[in-house]
Amino acid sequence: MKRRDVLIDLGLVAVAALDGVLGLYTTDMLELVLTLVGAAGLLLRRRLPLLSLALALPALFLTGGPIASVIALYTVASAATGMIWLVAATAITFLGLGLSWDTFTSVNDHVLAIVYATMTSGGAVALGRLRRNQSRLSASLDELRRARADENRRVAREAVAEERAHLAREMHDVVSHQVSLITVQAGALMVRADDPEVAETADTIRTLASTTLAELRQMLLVLRADGPEAAPLGPQPTLRHLDEILHPVDLEVDARIDLREGLPPATQRAVYRTIQEGLTNVRKHAPGARVEVTATSSDTGAVHVALRNAASPEPHPDPAPTARLGHLGLSERAHMLGGSFRAGPLADGGYEIDLRLPAAH
Secondary structure: OOHHHHHHHHHHHHHHHHHHHHOOOOOOHHHHHHHHHHHHHHHHOOOOHHHHHHHHHHHHHHHOOOHHHHHHHHHHHHOOOOHHHHHHHHHHHHHHHHHOOOOOOOHHHHHHHHHHHHHHHHHHHHHHHHHHHHHHHHHHHHHHHHHHHHHHHHHHHHHHHHHHHHHHHHHHHHHHHHHHHHHHHHHHHHHHOOOHHHHHHHHHHHHHHHHHHHHHHHHHHHHHHOOOOOOOOOOOOOHHHHHHHHOOOOOEEEEEEEOOOOOOHHHHHHHHHHHHHHHHHHHHHOOOOEEEEEEEEOOOOOEEEEEEEOOOOOOOOOOOOOOOHHHHHHHHHHHHOOOEEEEEEOOOOOEEEEEEEOOOO
């Protein structure tokens, strides 16, 4: 039990004991003991609510002190007790409250006693059931939040795994091209070489290159087998392909591209994918908005890409919870290249994507 709950229960015991003692009209020791036992029984109300009420009821019938019984009835109503027990507890408490009315000299006294007992016992039950429903709703919301957090983590893992598989396919395309050139050149050298040792070395290089290419393809097949359906292998995009996506017919794009020649292929692909993802998001979530695209590189080869779009001029429904999954892949790609990726809303309702990659060494 939490310290706060203990302090609350001790306070309730003190209030109930004071109420019972002040309501005593005699110095009968039995009534005093029953009053104190009923008040002390509130310490059991969280674990044994029915027992707590049972300890409080004798004092209610003998002395008329209602606080201990009303608090215990509230706890019974808020606990997960059966409906039969709740009805019985309410009826007995109602009877005790009605009989505790001071005088019954007229019909009005009987009516007032019934109203008093009904409002007091009914109020305790109503508040208790409200508390019970709030607790159940809070537990359901906690479970929903945990389930949503688990789902978000699962989706994030899948997005990262998909991006890694995509990077593996890119690696295959780039490396296999280079290794294939090595194989061809080594084969040509083997045929043309006059020196047998040179020819043998060239043949060894060709064999090793062919083996490496086969193992690389096998590794890629393993990576693709565990992930989602992979895209077909093909040429990977470079900076030369930017013009194809920077002049769409459905978007107004203001582009400023100032990238030096000879950037590493991995950097070029990261730039392309970032701009591609940014424009795709604008189409989905801010159709008709103006987009500013800036891509620059320093003399050392460090790259900065920024996309900023204004708020959509057209009403558009809120995006699905998975709408920004592409950003996870871009962040993973930037991290693997030693850079950083940031995306988020702007104060004017627009959106910004920022990619920074260091110079390749």
